[in-house]
Amino acid sequence: MFSNRSNWKLTRNRLTEALEEAKARGAGILDLTLSNPTRAGLRYCEHEILSSLALPNSLDYDPQPKGLPVARAAAAAYYQDQHAIGVDPERLILTTSTSEGYSFIFRLLCNAGDEILVPKPSYPLFEFLADLSDVKLVPYPLLYDHGWQIDFPSLRKAVTARTRAVVVVHPNNPTGSFVQADERDQLNRTCHERSLAIIADEVFLDYAHDRRPRASFSANQEVLTFTLSGVSKIAALPQMKVAWIVTSGPSAQVEAALSRLEVIADTYLSMSAPIQWATPTMLEQRKEVQRQLLDRVLANLSELDRRLAAQKTCERLIVDGGWYAILRIPVTRTDEELAVDLVLAEHVLVHPGHFYDFPSDGYIVLSLIAQPNEFAEGMRRVLEHLDK
Numbered sequence: 001m002f003s004n005r006s007n008w009k010l011t012r013n014r015l016t017e018a019l020e021e022a023k024a025r026g027a028g029i030l031d032l033t034l035s036n037p038t039r040a041g042l043r044y045c046e047h048e049i050l051s052s053l054a055l056p057n058s059l060d061y062d063p064q065p066k067g068l069p070v071a072r073a074a075a076a077a078y079y080q081d082q083h084a085i086g087v088d089p090e091r092l093i094l095t096t097s098t099s100e101g102y103s104f105i106f107r108l109l110c111n112a113g114d115e116i117l118v119p120k121p122s123y124p125l126f127e128f129l130a131d132l133s134d135v136k137l138v139p140y141p142l143l144y145d146h147g148w149q150i151d152f153p154s155l156r157k158a159v160t161a162r163t164r165a166v167v168v169v170h171p172n173n174p175t176g177s178f179v180q181a182d183e184r185d186q187l188n189r190t191c192h193e194r195s196l197a198i199i200a201d202e203v204f205l206d207y208a209h210d211r212r213p214r215a216s217f218s219a220n221q222e223v224l225t226f227t228l229s230g231v232s233k234i235a236a237l238p239q240m241k242v243a244w245i246v247t248s249g250p251s252a253q254v255e256a257a258l259s260r261l262e263v264i265a266d267t268y269l270s271m272s273a274p275i276q277w278a279t280p281t282m283l284e285q286r287k288e289v290q291r292q293l294l295d296r297v298l299a300n301l302s303e304l305d306r307r308l309a310a311q312k313t314c315e316r317l318i319v320d321g322g323w324y325a326i327l328r329i330p331v332t333r334t335d336e337e338l339a340v341d342l343v344l345a346e347h348v349l350v351h352p353g354h355f356y357d358f359p360s361d362g363y364i365v366l367s368l369i370a371q372p373n374e375f376a377e378g379m380r381r382v383l384e385h386l387d388k
Ligand SMILES: Cc1ncc(COP(=O)(O)O)c(C=O)c1O
Pocket: 035, 096, 097, 098, 099, 100, 123, 169, 172, 173, 201, 203, 229, 230, 232, 238, 243
């Protein structure tokens, strides 16, 4: 009765079961996997955000496949204000999420069975998005040596006649590594030679830990480039469901891509009117919430370093941006077994590295947007547990 593409293994994993077991026993869990900013105790401009959702214009239905001009102009203004890049709003298409953006682009570029290169380690959602579009994901490694780098020889080897695009996450989740300028040049050369597009996921772009702006792929003109972002991370409003695709590159390819993307977007018309009218306000309040988040991330990172300085068992990997840190730990069991033990014995939830496709055991991923008191107490328990 069902398609092969939806034939997922849907049994719960050991970590989810352990979490339920601990909660059933009444344990209060310190969540060091928190990725939901609306549950992180931030101060939002509540009144402005809520009022923006009740504008009279929202009663008008104006079906525009790329999204309403008012919202596209606000997203383009974000690139101008924050990154000094002039994005033409006509080259920007609104979607309800970056996930929807990915699926539009997969549909645009790939026939069933075509391949997309994705970084490893990275974000676990790609697998499902690819399955739903009948696309095959082929990983290319990021290597760690005093910071993360793209392994270009392996990336080039992974390209086949069926490869259509390379995904970069800038900065990557969870490694927190940006694509460096020389890596961008190499990527452009490789993609140009092999007629591949670039798909750049920039949802964490504004969270550079040294507070220096990083170059956005939305200005990349060398090859056909789709830059994805949205309010879920840059304005810490994932519940509002506003994201976009900026298309850049050689004009003829951009125009051809846009006219096809417009048909894909027109097929769903998934953006609601109130949300689009509220988009300028949601983007305007980002600076205040970004400041709070960066302060939080940096405070948790220095608390982590303070605690790590007092022991010799674990080490933190270098991180340049984003909301996560990676701890290298001794391999005495699988990372999943360790995460299960931490939940049951210490009531602390962390993500095992394998959740992000780390090539070996010995890594856990920590959220740096957790509340500082929870983060400090959670880390105390994790490090004590590892020292036992
Ligand atoms: C790298 C990355 N891209 C995209 C998303 C999802 O963004 P959206 O809520 O816009 O689908 C996430 C969410 O955690 C993410 O980590």
